[in-house]
Structures are given as C-alpha cells and as structure tokens.
Amino acid sequence: MVDYDLRLLLERLxxxxxxxxxxxxxxVMNFTANTLLAMGASPVMAHAKEEVEEMxxxxxxxxxxxxxxxxxxxxxxxxxxxxxxxxxxxxILDPVGSGATSLRTKTFRQLVKELKLAxxxxxxxEILSIASDAIKTKGVDAxxxxxxxxxxxxxxxxxxxxxxxxxxxxxxxxxxEKVIRCYNGHPLLGSVTxxxxxxxxxxxxxxxxxxxxLEATSAGLAFFxxxxxxxxxxxxxxxxxxxxxxxxxxxxxxxxxxxxARLEEV
Amino acid sequence: MVDYDLRLLLERLxxxxxxxxxxxxxxVMNFTANTLLAMGASPVMAHAKEEVEEMxxxxxxxxxxxxxxxxxxxxxxxxxxxxxxxxxxxxILDPVGSGATSLRTKTFRQLVKELKLAxxxxxxxEILSIASDAIKTKGVDAxxxxxxxxxxxxxxxxxxxxxxxxxxxxxxxxxxEKVIRCYNGHPLLGSVTxxxxxxxxxxxxxxxxxxxxLEATSAGLAFFxxxxxxxxxxxxxxxxxxxxxxxxxxxxxxxxxxxxARLEEV
Amino acid sequence: MVDYDLRLLLERLxxxxxxxxxxxxxxVMNFTANTLLAMGASPVMAHAKEEVEEMxxxxxxxxxxxxxxxxxxxxxxxxxxxxxxxxxxxxILDPVGSGATSLRTKTFRQLVKELKLAxxxxxxxEILSIASDAIKTKGVDAxxxxxxxxxxxxxxxxxxxxxxxxxxxxxxxxxxEKVIRCYNGHPLLGSVTxxxxxxxxxxxxxxxxxxxxLEATSAGLAFFxxxxxxxxxxxxxxxxxxxxxxxxxxxxxxxxxxxxARLEEV
Numbered sequence: 001m002v003d004y005d006l007r008l009l010l011e012r013l014x015x016x017x018x019x020x021x022x023x024x025x026x027x028v029m030n031f032t033a034n035t036l037l038a039m040g041a042s043p044v045m046a047h048a049k050e051e052v053e054e055m056x057x058x059x060x061x062x063x064x065x066x067x068x069x070x071x072x073x074x075x076x077x078x079x080x081x082x083x084x085x086x087x088x089x090x091x092i093l094d095p096v097g098s099g100a101t102s103l104r105t106k107t108f109r110q111l112v113k114e115l116k117l118a119x120x121x122x123x124x125x126e127i128l129s130i131a132s133d134a135i136k137t138k139g140v141d142a143x144x145x146x147x148x149x150x151x152x153x154x155x156x157x158x159x160x161x162x163x164x165x166x167x168x169x170x171x172x173x174x175x176x177e178k179v180i181r182c183y184n185g186h187p188l189l190g191s192v193t194x195x196x197x198x199x200x201x202x203x204x205x206x207x208x209x210x211x212x213x214l215e216a217t218s219a220g221l222a223f224f225x226x227x228x229x230x231x232x233x234x235x236x237x238x239x240x241x242x243x244x245x246x247x248x249x250x251x252x253x254x255x256x257x258x259x260x261a262r263l264e265e266v
Numbered sequence: 267m268v269d270y271d272l273r274l275l276l277e278r279l280x281x282x283x284x285x286x287x288x289x290x291x292x293x294v295m296n297f298t299a300n301t302l303l304a305m306g307a308s309p310v311m312a313h314a315k316e317e318v319e320e321m322x323x324x325x326x327x328x329x330x331x332x333x334x335x336x337x338x339x340x341x342x343x344x345x346x347x348x349x350x351x352x353x354x355x356x357x358i359l360d361p362v363g364s365g366a367t368s369l370r371t372k373t374f375r376q377l378v379k380e381l382k383l384a385x386x387x388x389x390x391x392e393i394l395s396i397a398s399d400a401i402k403t404k405g406v407d408a409x410x411x412x413x414x415x416x417x418x419x420x421x422x423x424x425x426x427x428x429x430x431x432x433x434x435x436x437x438x439x440x441x442x443e444k445v446i447r448c449y450n451g452h453p454l455l456g457s458v459t460x461x462x463x464x465x466x467x468x469x470x471x472x473x474x475x476x477x478x479x480l481e482a483t484s485a486g487l488a489f490f491x492x493x494x495x496x497x498x499x500x501x502x503x504x505x506x507x508x509x510x511x512x513x514x515x516x517x518x519x520x521x522x523x524x525x526x527a528r529l530e531e532v
Numbered sequence: 533m534v535d536y537d538l539r540l541l542l543e544r545l546x547x548x549x550x551x552x553x554x555x556x557x558x559x560v561m562n563f564t565a566n567t568l569l570a571m572g573a574s575p576v577m578a579h580a581k582e583e584v585e586e587m588x589x590x591x592x593x594x595x596x597x598x599x600x601x602x603x604x605x606x607x608x609x610x611x612x613x614x615x616x617x618x619x620x621x622x623x624i625l626d627p628v629g630s631g632a633t634s635l636r637t638k639t640f641r642q643l644v645k646e647l648k649l650a651x652x653x654x655x656x657x658e659i660l661s662i663a664s665d666a667i668k669t670k671g672v673d674a675x676x677x678x679x680x681x682x683x684x685x686x687x688x689x690x691x692x693x694x695x696x697x698x699x700x701x702x703x704x705x706x707x708x709e710k711v712i713r714c715y716n717g718h719p720l721l722g723s724v725t726x727x728x729x730x731x732x733x734x735x736x737x738x739x740x741x742x743x744x745x746l747e748a749t750s751a752g753l754a755f756f757x758x759x760x761x762x763x764x765x766x767x768x769x770x771x772x773x774x775x776x777x778x779x780x781x782x783x784x785x786x787x788x789x790x791x792x793a794r795l796e797e798v
Contacts, residue, residue: 027565027577029293029334030294034458034459037456043459048337050367054366068578071582100590101582101586103582103583190569192569193575237570237782238566239776239777239782240775243506243508246503246504247503295558296559300725304723304771310629312600313600316603317601321633509774512771513769516723516771
C-alpha cells in the first residue's frame with residue numbers, strides 16, 4: 001500500500017479539469033484526446049513552433065511523445081519544453097521507439113539533456129536506451145528478472161534525474177530512491193494502439209493536480225490500468241475493449257479508484 | 267419553427283453523396299471522415315499545395331479547420347479556398363483555438379480577409395476573436411446573457427459577411443439579419459474529441475446540397491445534434507457514445523429528421 | 533477453390549507477429565495500427581527520412597499509402613522502399629486517389645518505376661491510372677463488365693510487374709497469369725474510412741509470413757473481407773461495424789478462416 005490520497009486526487013482532477021498540452025504522434029492523437037476527455041481532463045494538441053510556447057503557458061502539464069518523430073518537430077518540443085520548465089509546468093516524456101532508430105535515441109538524449117523532465121514513461125528497452133553502458137549491461141538481464149529491472153529503473157532515474165516508469169505486466173515507478181509497483185492492467189491493452197501513450201497522458205493529467213511526480217505517475221498508471229481491468233471484465237476483443245476502456249475512464253468514481261488501485265511500495 | 271424542407275434536404279444528401287474536401291487537423295481527420303461516410307456524404311482529405319486546387323474542384327463543399335495549424339498548411343488553405351471561391355464551391359471555416367494563440371487568431375483574420383466564407387462555426391470565444399473591439403466588449407457579457415450573445419453573433423456575421431454559428435448548449439445561427447436557434451444536442455458531445463469539427467463538416471455536407479448557407483448551417487447543426495441526442499438516449503459514457511453517434515448519423519431517416527429537428531427562428 | 537493452406541498461414545501470422553512498417557496517410561494511421569494489432573501482427577509507423585531505412589530493416593513487410601501525400605514524404609517512401617528492395621522485404625503499395633490529382637498519379641508512376649513492388653492494391657480507377665493508354669481504353673468498359681475488368685487487371689499486372697488487386701464488390705487478384713477472385717466482404721465496409729487501406733496492410737501482414745505475393749494478397753483480402761462479413765452479421769450501422777470488424781480480426785480462428793474464405797481461381 002502507498003499513502004497517496006487517490007480519492008482526493010481523482011476528485012481534484014474531475015473538478016479542475018487540468019489542461020494537458022500534447023506534442024504527440026499522429027497515430028494516437030485522437031485516442032489521446034479522447035482519453036483525457038473521458039477521464040475529465042482537457043486536451044490540447046499543438047505543434048507549430050510559432051505557437052507552442054503560448055499554448056503550453058495555459059497548460060497544467062505538457063506531454064512530449066516521439067512516436068512519429070520528424071526533425072522539424074524537435075524544435076517545437078524543445079521550445080515548448082523550455083517554456084514549461086520556466087513556468088513550472090511539469091513535462092512528461094514518452095520516448096516511443098527509442099533504441100530502435102538512432103534518430104529517436106538521439107532525440108531522447110537531447111530532450112533529457114536540454115529539459116527538466118518530471119516523468120519519463122516507456123517500456124524496458126526504451127528506458128534502457130538512455131542509460132549509460134554500465135546500466136545497460138545489467139538491463140539485459142532485467143527483461144528476465146523483475147528484481148534486476150527494479151534496480152535498473154532506479155539507476156536510470158538517478159542518472160536522468162526524473163521519475164521513471166517502466167511499464168509492463170507489472171509497472172515500476174521510481175524517483176531513484178522510492179520504488180512503487182503498480183499491478184493494475186489487462187493483457188488486451190497490448191492489442192490496442194496508443195494505450196502506452198494514453199497511460200503517459202494520464203500521468204500528465206494527474207501531474208496537473210499534484211506537485212509530486214511520483215504520486216502523479218503512480219496514480220496515473222493505476223487509474224489507466226484499472227480502466228483496462230474494468231473494460232477487460234466486460235468484453236473480450238480489442239475493438240470493444242478500446243471503447244469500453246474510454247467508458248471506464250469516465251465511469252470510475254473516486255471511491256472505486258481508492259478501493260481498486262493496486263499500488264505497492266517496494 | 268423554420269420553413270426549411272429538412273426531409274428533402276436529407277434525401278438529397280443521401281442521394282447525391284456530396285464530396286466534402288477537408289483541410290483539417292490531425293486529431294479529427296479519422297472521425298471527420300467517418301462522420302461524413304456515416305451520414306451518406308463522401309470525404310476527401312488532401313492538404314498538399316501541389317494538389318489542393320485540383321482536389322477542391324471535384325468537391326461540393328470545402329472545409330478549413332485550423333485545429334493543428336502549422337505555417338506551411340496556410341498556403342494550401344488559401345490556394346484551395348481561392349479556387350473554391352472561383353468555382354462557387356462553398357467554403358466552411360472552423361477557427362479552432364482562435365483567440366488562444368496569436369498564430370491562430372492571425373490566421374483566422376487572414377482567411378476571413380482573403381476568402382469568401384459561406385459559413386464560420388465556432389464556440390463563443392473563437393467567434394469573438396475575429397470581432398472588432400466594440401463587439402468584443404459586448405461579447406464579454408455574451409457568455410452570461412444569451413440575448414447578448416445573439417446580438418454579438420449578428421454583429422460578427424455582418425462584420426465578416428458570412429453566416430456565423432456559435433455553438434454551445436443552444437446553437438445560434440445568423441446571417442446578420444435572421445437568427446435561428448438550434449436546440450438539438452447532448453452533453454456527452456463535450457466528452458468526445460472532434461465533435462465540434464464534425465458538426466462543421468456536417469454543415470459542409472448540407473452546403474453541398476443547398477445553395478442557402480443559413481439553411482445548410484441550421485440543418486447541419488440540427489442533424490448532428492439530433493444524432494447526439496439519439497446516441498445519448500442509448501448509452502451513458504463517451505466511448506460508446508462516439509460509436510453510437512456514428513450509428514445514429516447513418517440511421518436517421520429523412521422523416522425522423524423532419525420530426526425531431528428543433529430549429530426556431532428568433 | 534485455391535490450394536493455399538489458409539489455416540497454416542493464419543497460424544503462422546499469429547505465432548510470428550510480423551512487423552509491418554507503414555508510411556501511410558494521417559486519416560487511417562490509427563485504424564491501420566489497430567487492424568494489425570487485432571489480427572495478431574505488429575505495426576510501426578515512421579516517416580522521417582532520417583530513420584525510415586533503419587526502421588524498415590526490422591520489418592517483415594512495408595506498406596506505402598499515398599492517401600494524404602505531400603512532396604517531402606515521397607523521398608521517405610523511396611528511401612524506405614529501396615532499402616526494403618535491397619533486403620528482400622516485400623513492398624505493398626496503396627495508390628489512394630491516383631487518377632484524381634496529377635501529384636498522386638505522378639507519384640504512383642514514380643514508385644512503380646523506382647521500386648520493385650510485390651503488390652499494388654486499389655480500386656479500378658486507381659489501378660487504371662497507371663496503365664498505358666491502350667489498356668485504359670478497355671478499362672472504361674471494365675467498370676461495367678467484370679470479365680473486361682479481369683482482362684484489364686491482368687494486363688496492368690504484366691505492365692507493372694507486380695501482383696495487382698482490384699477491390700470492389702468482388703475482388704480480383706492477379707500476377708498477370710493466374711487470376712483469383714475473392715468473394716468475402718460486406719457493403720458496410722464502404723461506410724467506414726480506411727477499410728481499403730486496412731485491407732492493404734492486411735495483405736502486408738500475410739506477405740510477412742509467405743514469400744508468394746499472390747497467396748499473401750488473396751489470403752489478406754479474404755481474411756479482411758471475412759472479418760467484414762462477421763461484423764456485418766452482428767451489427768447494422770457503421771460505428772458499431774468498425775468496432776465489430778476489429779473484434780472479428782482478433783476472433784477468427786485458423787479453422788474458421790479456412791472454412792469461410794471464398795477464393796476462386798478463375
């Protein structure tokens with residue numbers, strides 16, 4: 001158990017409807033916006049370098065997602081990120097595909113270097129792509145050994161000075177010191193595109209209502225994973241699941257969230 | 267009551283399947299295309315400056331939506347818009363986010379100045395962003411006082427020489443003289459991304475089958491709002507609602523449209 | 533009947549989860565990715581010229597779709613296509629809108645000239661847009677006379693040295709010699725955007741598990757068409773149909789595929 005007041009956090013989200021500015025990939029823009037609306041937050045997507053600084057200044061949180069990266073978007077990510085840092089708007093990064101191509105790995109490194117990131121969420125190989133070689137070597141074992149993954153996540157968090165979330169069948173969240181496991185989730189999440197990206201934007205929505213990024217990340221992953229569980233209890237195939245997931249994000253009450261979130265400090 | 271023959275209008279739409287060319291934002295492209303297909307119209311999305319003039323020449327109506335604007339798309343909007351004006355293809359504008367950033371406000375002004383727009387649809391703050399300062403001052407009150415909003419909409423319509431639709435819990439449509447209220451709609455429309463944009467493209471589809479932009483706008487908003495009502499009568503959460511809305515756009519018969527449209531001339 | 537082992541083919545697809553790299557249009561990116569995930573394949577979307585060669589080298593098949601073409605994407609299509617050719621990764625082309633604008637027709641010609649295409653899938657007018665004038669003349673009749681369409685498809689396949697699929701109420705697949713008809717499908721597929729594009733990516737997924745492009749194309753169209761039939765047997769409107777279609781792609785077993793595929797060698 002963790003001592004976060006998840007009930008209060010969701011109540012606050014529903015009342016304050018935090019505006020989340022996303023510079024994200026083409027594939028998931030629609031689903032990301034619908035995820036935020038369904039849970040009670042407000043989405044905005046804007047990527048033009050001429051307006052991102054103005055737009056991010058209205059936002060409660062800012063998401064950078066490199067899923068369909070091209071060179072001329074990087075400048076917008078950096079401009080908006082710097083403005084967000086200046087204003088204290090939390091920046092949440094989803095390094096989609098980092099490690100797969102050098103453009104993405106290079107961009108992940110650049111964003112980590114030039115911006116203060118509140119949270120980075122990815123799968124194990126994406127997160128490992130930023131680590132120093134010493135950590136990466138251990139990370140190779142991490143895929144097989146959960147305890148090793150935990151140690152690796154912690155070292156990466158220290159190295160990049162952000163909360164790090166490695167999501168998988170069990171999610172790990174750490175600031176380099178504390179480590180929290182999240183057990184909410186459902187296998188069908190892997191059969192719908194953009195659910196990882198949607199988990200990231202859910203973290204951002206919670207980061208819009210708490211100043212503690214470890215709390216926001218844990219709450220976001222538990223909330224999104226719980227919606228997956230509730231959807232998976234109703235339907236068995238990915239089309240219906242995607243729709244039922246959006247419904248669940250809307251339907252979960254603060255009480256239900258508190259009751260069914262499965263977060264554990266390690 | 268208004269004296270539009272809504273039954274005939276929907277029959278014509280279903281028979282003629284008007285082609286609507288959209289230069290719209292990334293978030294809503296898929297939902298916009300599905301909205302048009304579901305109601306019986308034909309969508310095309312094309313934004314390259316090399317082809318937009320050719321593409322718009324096949325179209326019965328042309329939509330410009332600035333929801334994920336970037337500089338190099340503006341030239342395409344203008345090129346296609348000028349060609350549409352030359353050919354008599356009605357141009358429908360959705361100034362998403364105008365007023366929020368200067369890029370968008372500036373682009374809205376430029377489009378109004380350089381093109382003959384048949385219809386502009388937005389929420390109150392988007393529409394007010396184009397108004398002269400005298401109107402804007404009154405517009406501040408408009409959010410609270412429906413009668414003031416009505417007066418403001420009328421003055422903006424005169425100022426920009428287009429039919430103007432301000433959508434909200436009740437929609438207002440005006441050409442600067444006549445004013446029509448549309449009472450169709452449902453609160454869940456606010457929990458699905460792109461429903462405003464979809465209402466705009468629905469107006470465009472009707473503009474493809476009548477030469478009267480006031481009629482097209484009123485019919486489009488009533489039709490889309492009615493689909494929302496029918497969806498909201500079946501389901502209670504936004505994922506299912508989005509799907510049920512597409513179903514309703516397909517299922518509404520000309521008779522049902524005539525019977526359930528709630529348009530009133532003020 | 534054809535002598536393909538469809539049961540084995542689908543089993544292989546489900547086991548191997550072939551990675552399909554798509555450079556496709558904005559409208560259908562999300563639906564394309566969900567189509568691949570639902571059937572059991574793995575999608576990746578990447579279009580930046582800096583990374584497409586790296587990305588395609590991981591892929592089992594590569595899709596080029598020109599549905600929202602702009603000039604600077606063409607270079608990426610060519611780069612990735614050349615790399616795919618070099619590595620023996622099959623390239624599947626969907627020439628959306630070719631024939632409608634000169635940008636698209638010109639691009640279709642350029643792709644055919646510069647790349648070795650395994651399969652080209654389009655509707656009759658898209659396919660005809662590439663043909664020499666002699667074939668086009670006959671193609672005018674093809675819309676009315678199925679036997680003429682068959683002859684035209686065969687001649688285009690020879691001319692461009694690819695498997696060609698002309699999809700419609702009955703689909704035709706040919707390598708210029710053999711001709712296969714596919715009878716699976718459902719009229720509601722025409723009321724959902726991106727179903728043609730999704731059929732193309734389904735062909736690509738099968739091309740990731742068989743080296744015979746005629747087999748991959750026939751299997752892909754039969755599988756996607758069958759999913760449409762099963763969805764259409766459950767629901768009657770396009771929103772629900774789109775979701776039910778994704779469900780069916782996930783639910784069809786190898787046995788059911790073998791039993792219900794309706795392919796016929798002419």
